[in-house]
Amino acid sequence: MSMSKSILIIGGGSHIGQAIAQQCSIDGAxxxxxxxxxxxxxxxxxxxxxxxxxxxxxxxxxxxALQQQPETIFICxxxxxDANAMPEKTIRQLDSEQLAQRLHSNVIxxxxxxxxxxxxxxxxxxxxxxxxxxKVGSITDNRLGGWYSYRISxxxxxxxxxxxSLEVARLNxxxxxxxxxxxxxxxxxxxxxxxxxxxxxxxxxxQTAQRLLQVRDALTPEHSxxxxxxxxxxxxx
Numbered sequence: 537m538s539m540s541k542s543i544l545i546i547g548g549g550s551h552i553g554q555a556i557a558q559q560c561s562i563d564g565a566x567x568x569x570x571x572x573x574x575x576x577x578x579x580x581x582x583x584x585x586x587x588x589x590x591x592x593x594x595x596x597x598x599x600x601a602l603q604q605q606p607e608t609i610f611i612c613x614x615x616x617x618d619a620n621a622m623p624e625k626t627i628r629q630l631d632s633e634q635l636a637q638r639l640h641s642n643v644i645x646x647x648x649x650x651x652x653x654x655x656x657x658x659x660x661x662x663x664x665x666x667x668x669x670x671k672v673g674s675i676t677d678n679r680l681g682g683w684y685s686y687r688i689s690x691x692x693x694x695x696x697x698x699x700x701s702l703e704v705a706r707l708n709x710x711x712x713x714x715x716x717x718x719x720x721x722x723x724x725x726x727x728x729x730x731x732x733x734x735x736x737x738x739x740x741x742x743q744t745a746q747r748l749l750q751v752r753d754a755l756t757p758e759h760s761x762x763x764x765x766x767x768x769x770x771x772x773x
Contacts, residue, residue, distance in 0.1 A: 540608040540752075542566040544601050546649050547612030548583075549573035551723040552668065555745035556610055557581060568601045570594075570649075589645055598652040605660075608752055611649060611667040615641040616686050623683040635685045642689035643696060650700050657700075658707040664755050666748065667697050669715035669763060676772035694763050694773055701761035712760045716751055718744050719766035 543560045545553045548569030557567050561581070568582040569575075575583035582604055584597040617623055621634045646667060657663055672683060673690025694715050701713040720737050721744040739747070747766045754768045763771045 540565050540606070542568070542604045542606045542608075544568045544570070544604070544606035544609045545612060546570045546610065546646075547614070547668075548610075550612050551741040552718060552721060552744055552748075553610065553612040555741035556612075556748060559742070559745045559749060566604055568604045568606060570597045570601055589648070591648055594645075594648045595652045598649060602653075602656050607660075607663060609653065609663070609665045610748070611646050611665065613641065613645045613649075614668060614670075614690075621685075623686050625682050627684060630684050635688065638685035638689040639692065642686070643692045646693060647696055650696065654700070654704070657704045657711055657713070660708070660711070662710045663708070663712075664752055665711075665713040666752060666755075667693065667713070667715050668718055669693050669697070671717040671765065671771060673715075674763065674772050691773075697763075698761045698773075705757070705760060710757055712755045712757050714755065714759055714761070715763045716748060717763070717765050717771060718748055 540560070543556075543565050545557050545567070547553050548557055549571035553569070553571070557569055560567050566582075568584070570584045570586050572585070572587050572589060574585050575581075582601065584600050586593050586597045615638060621631065624630055653665070657665065670686070670690045671677060672687050673694050675691055678687065697713060697715040704711050704713060719739055721739050721741055723741060744766070751764060751766065751768045763773055765771050
């Protein structure tokens with residue numbers, strides 16, 4: 537596996553974000569994390585707490601983190617369910633407040649960070665950005681329906697990544713910005729849906745981190761703007 541000298545993980549308090557950070561630390565990279573959570577006592581990483589996730593606080597965290605000049609940036613923010621609401625099985629369960637919350641977590645927050653990153657992405661040679669998305673956000677691949685708020689928000693996230701990739705490419709053709717489906721990972725996000733998974737489909741956070749870093753290693757500017765599976769194959773929008 538090749539190594540970035542410096543890596544930034546936004547949403548780095550998540551299980552997958554933490555696993556990526558740990559693996560990159562083992563590989564000897566300089567690790568920076570932006571998270572709503574405070575830094576753990578044992579952390580040797582550059583840690584920037586964005587508890588508010590407001591436009592101003594996110595901008596400030598990005599400005600500090602970019603001082604480490606990351607070559608790879610992961611954006612790991614996202615919510616599938618919480619204590620108040622599970623994914624909808626039918627549109628009759630659709631709640632406008634829940635939809636707004638999912639759009640905020642899964643689209644607006646990543647959009648704020650990408651806006652703050654735009655200048656850096658437009659001038660940094662061969663920079664790579666991997667935004668964690670979901671295969672269920674693919675309109676073409678949707679054959680089951682349901683999960684309205686999550687599917688809608690992830691489809692919007694994929695469009696966000698596509699738009700940003702096109703704009704950055706006009707200024708920096710060497711950049712690569714992609715959305716990535718990380719696969720089903722053993723985290724609190726997937727825990728309620730693990731019961732009937734085929735054997736071998738559920739991965740540990742550590743396994744998912746390794747696979748995502750392998751995707752990172754395989755990226756070229758030609759991939760920019762695509763939705764990729766955990767094995768680097770291209771998924772339909």
